[in-house]
Amino acid sequence: MSNSSPMRTRLINALAGAGLLLLGGLATAAEPLPLDIDNLKPTREHTIASLNTVELLRRHHYNRIRLDDALSSEIFDTYLQLLDPQRSLFSAWDIREFEVNRYHMDDHLLAGNLEPGFSIHRRQLARAIQRSNFMLAQLDKGLQKINLDSDQNIETNREKSAWAEDDDALQLLWRLQLKDEILRLKLAGRDSDAIIDTLGKRYRNQQLRLNQTRSEDMFQNYINALAQVYDPHTQYMSPELAENFDINMSLSLEGIGAVLQSDNEFTRIVRLVPAGPAERSQQLSPADRIAGVAQGNEEMVDVVGWRLDEVVKMIRGPKGSRVRLEVIPASNPPSDMSTREVVLTREAVKLEDQAARSHILELEHEGQSNRVGVIEVPGFYMDFKAYRRGDPDYRSTTRDVRRLLGELRDDGVTAVVLDLRNNGGGSLQEATELTGLFIDRGPTVLVRDSQGQIQIMDDTRSGIAWEGPMAVLVNRLSASASEIFAGAMQDYGRALIIGEPTFGKGTVQSVQPLNHGELKLTLAKFYRISGQSTQNRGVLPDIQFPSRLDTAEIGESSLPRALPWDSIAPVSYRHDRQLRSLLGALQERHEHRTASHPDFVYTRARNDLEREMRDMTLLPLNEARRRTQQQDYESRLLVLENQRRQALGETPLSKLERNEQPLSHGGSRTAEEIAKDPFLAETGKILLDVLRLNLDEQLAKAS
Known part of the structure; x- marks a missing residue:
């Protein structure tokens, strides 16, 4: 990417958008203001x-x-x-x-x-x-x-x-x-x-x-x-805010590992940093709102109405220290302000904690036992320090995934799922190199600057690390570099993209020092090799799963004045159309399997219920009516939950358990949790459908 300005440029693949600016302060009449x-x-x-x-x-x-x-x-x-x-x-x-x-x-x-x-x-x-x-x-x-x-x-x-x-x-x-x-x-x-x-x-x-x-x-x-009339990622930062910018409000260094954003008077969690204290606690979810913060055993401080940077200062602290958060769960209905307290120990997130990891799913499909490999990719990382000092064993996403693919092949898996749910991005170079593991040379992503100049990034290495059936599992929190990789896999026809429409962060930012503070501004846009932007629209899956995340609240399209989706001329690349020809049959089999699947039925029904609650434009200020409204929501939710439990052979609940985690949360999990993930299992079965359909096609040709 070229630019005529002598700028100090840093590529920022961040989720945080607008929302750092609300004053939100109130003053008292009881005493004269010291403020003039x-x-x-x-x-x-x-x-x-x-x-x-x-x-x-x-x-x-x-x-x-x-x-x-x-x-x-x-x-x-x-x-x-x-x-x-x-x-x-x-x-x-x-x-x-x-x-x-x-x-x-x-x-x-x-x-x-x-x-x-x-x-x-x-x-x-x-x-x-x-x-x-x-x-x-x-x-x-x-x-x-x-x-x-x-x-x-x-x-x-x-x-x-x-x-x-x-x-x-x-x-x-x-x-x-x-x-x-x-x-x-x-x-x-x-x-x-x-x-x-x-x-x-x-x-x-x-x-x-x-x-x-x-x-x-x-x-x-x-x-x-x-x-912000230019776009939500363009932002002036005061000297104090600029000093803290390198952590990008993620609190990932000696913090809790959560990307935060202002939401009117509240501070809202946008995503959890993989392997961070917040994610590992399994007590926080995207769209949860933070109402209070306390240090150790000190009194809880109400932070409703505070500016985001002030809340961040309270949450950050020395490594090893404890912070307590009073949280309003995203699963609450609009009128429900009930909270729970979450206790976290601040710590730095280590590279090895965020590294890719593999598992094997044992799946029954059409009367046969099958082994499907799963590789979780929490982020696109690279140990730049080790790389620069010439360490031949430096860690990176691509190196780790290549090794894991070899291990899975040795274990006899027949298909592979790359799980990119909640992967907020990272190194653009790694997104390109990871793409190279699954194609034999070719372009990976286009970058167009404000002058209209286009830079083509390529995979120049020959050879493919995995040639078998593959799916990329994504959700609304898969962003930036994740979208570049998923888009390339879809354009090449190399993998099925399964899950939810991705975040839609397809812009590049630069930071320019000023005489007073800094300006972060959008300089360029990412485009897929097909010419489509990932901006705003994200990557649309080939087979879509129901989402527990509200796209009106989370994603690029939810940000005011987000740059639009558009397209440019595609580059030359080789597209395998085999998967595309199977999509109709795959979709039909998927719908048949999930039409009565308890978790899929529950998720769709709950989404409908919560959409109904969100669409309410007026709330009663009559206590009895408000209680009736909340009790009605909770009773309907309890019915849905017990229908799911009974279908799975689990014990029904007598009352609602609040603050449960979304079913498709992704992230760092145990082997037992992964085995129980219905969305991951269905992704594996879709890949087994691919194998079955390909075999049927070969047999038809042979006859």
Whole structure:
């Protein structure tokens, strides 16, 4: 990939997208604020950094968008969304006052004038104080003064709702929001004293943070409103945030091993780092929300409403130390705020813990016993230090998989599954070299830069490490380098892609130092050798399994202003069409097998139930109605769970077990867990179908 700018470039294959910018702080009326809001103004360093950012985006971002009135309007809307995502701080009156800036944000930014953005932010700060005053005043009156028997409802998502007209309308909205918070805690089993204590601490903690707001925070939010209209992975990082960027918010070094993202007032888990403390605990799942953090045996600190970087600071810590998390499981219905506590010991994730590993599935298929090899590939890794010092035994994904393939062949397996579920990517070089194990030379991936120049990456080594039937098992958390490998296997017709549509991260980022902080911007896009982008759409499986992950919540397509899917001219490569000709028959056999399979039936039915709950736009603020609604959901879920258990010959439950793990979680597991994985077993049976159909075809030709 070429670029005319003398940039310090790092390829970033990260899952984290937008969401580092919410202020989310509240202030108190009980005491005068030590913070002088009017004194929060841009500095000379901010002005220079903003001008540099504007220039870099205009000249080097992949999109090459003009900074004009149309983009100005997008910046304006993005900024309001960042500052007030649920439209509960600004009034329509405020918005009408701000509107004078809608088509002039571009002019201000080109001139280095940051005052309009700071002015809007100062108003947000004042409104947050006003809201906090109101909430604490209502709590001071006691819960008995709050009517939870009304027929009122609250919108579950206000991102596109009308702004409250004035102060009176805002206060009505705040009353509804406070009632909703109280009901959620009531249904989670908290008594009145605990609710008052929890919400009081929440607002007082947020006040403390609000009083620590700096001009730096305002600048970071404002300049990111500009950066994020280009795409969600383009981001300004303050000097403090840039200092921590190398861990990319993954906490994988002396942390818990979880990629985090802001989700309105909560911190949400996007994925678990393979072999990290969070994954090994088997107590956390993608889309879980973190409501509290505590160090060791210290008191739990409510972190609802905190900025992501502040939550990350609390979770990170010395190796060997303990951190406790209060987690709202993703499996809860929208109105259920019940939590559980997860205790983790921080540690660095070692390369050997993330290494590829193999297993053998013993499968009964059409009356015969079969052995199918499984290779789990948690990430695309390479021991660069050992490689650079010339160590002939350096570890890498490709080297480990080549060795495992040899061992599986010696063990007499007839087919191989490469399990890339939850594989968030890694080394692009390794994705190319791993592709080379299954093809005899050829292109592997295309990289197109902002100038339209295309670099072709190739496998130049002859020879194939495995020629038998193969499947690549993927899910929504298979991203970046995983998608490059899976896309190449699908394009060459070398393997069946089975599972779920992948994440859709098909862009390349670079980090450019500024006079003040750094700018991460998108410079290029990945394309498959067929010319299709992996961006946004991901890799679509040949045979799709039901997913327990909500694609509206997880994946590139869920991020605001994600770059679109597109295609370019393909390169020349040799495509084997044999698998493609079998897809109809394979799909038919798969559907017949899983139509009554307990785990597949359960997953599809549960997805339908949770989709029904997510589609609810209003929640009642009547305690009895809310309880009935939650009990109905739980009773329906219990019926589904017991139907699955009875079909598997297991003992039915008398009550619902909360917080169970998704069935298709992938990751580091024992041999017993792997043997019980219904999705892995079905993938193996699909490969055995391939062998059967190929044999039938050969016999037909012979006759």
